[in-house]
Amino acid sequence: DVVMTQTPLSLSVIPGQPASISCTSSQNLLHTNNKTYLYWYLQRPGQSPQPLIREVSSRFPGVPDRFSGNGAGTDFTLKISRVEAEDVGVYYCMQGINLYTFGQGTKLEI
């Protein structure tokens, strides 16, 4: 099984400041088709998860450009350039190369 490990597990950020969340996988997420199956989701309080980033760095439609993703192989990062109040919630990374596994989640507070 692929294990996904996120750090930190909680984060307190001042609005307008940047934030960064790391995600490490126990296996290389690079497929033979040259795609890397690493995703990021945000679950706001009381809501369903919503997608942010697909395949490491591509934003889903409608996702603000203050969200960015990077990384390769087993190490990935989600960055928020300037945190806003609406960014509060729990962020999950997920691998999709071998079924699906989510990280434990990182709670972002303001």
Place this chain on the structure above:
Amino acid sequence: QVHLVESGGDLVKPGGSLRLSCAASGFTFSDYYMSWIRQAPGKGLEWISYIDYTGTTIHYADSVKGRFTISRDNAKNSLYLQMTSLRAEDTAVYYCARAVSLGDWGQGTLVTVSS
């Protein structure tokens, strides 16, 4: 606009069974893989199953293998999850999600397993 609506959640006794449904609209249902993901109270997300376009390819998490069955009816634009031999640890909100990327999620339906 993509719309996924789960239903069927309920309070059920340990060892009991339940069938969840996910009604899809706003897209060509038969063009997409579909998944079920659950979230126990106060916990993180756990993927539990996916099904391909026609139901030919199906996978389950080890935690539900042999007890849960995913299926779909493309004519009815619906996804299902038949759950048997339910345990207390199956208590969770169950979400359906669209596509390999899990790019759209429903609002979830709560399953509570308790005597």
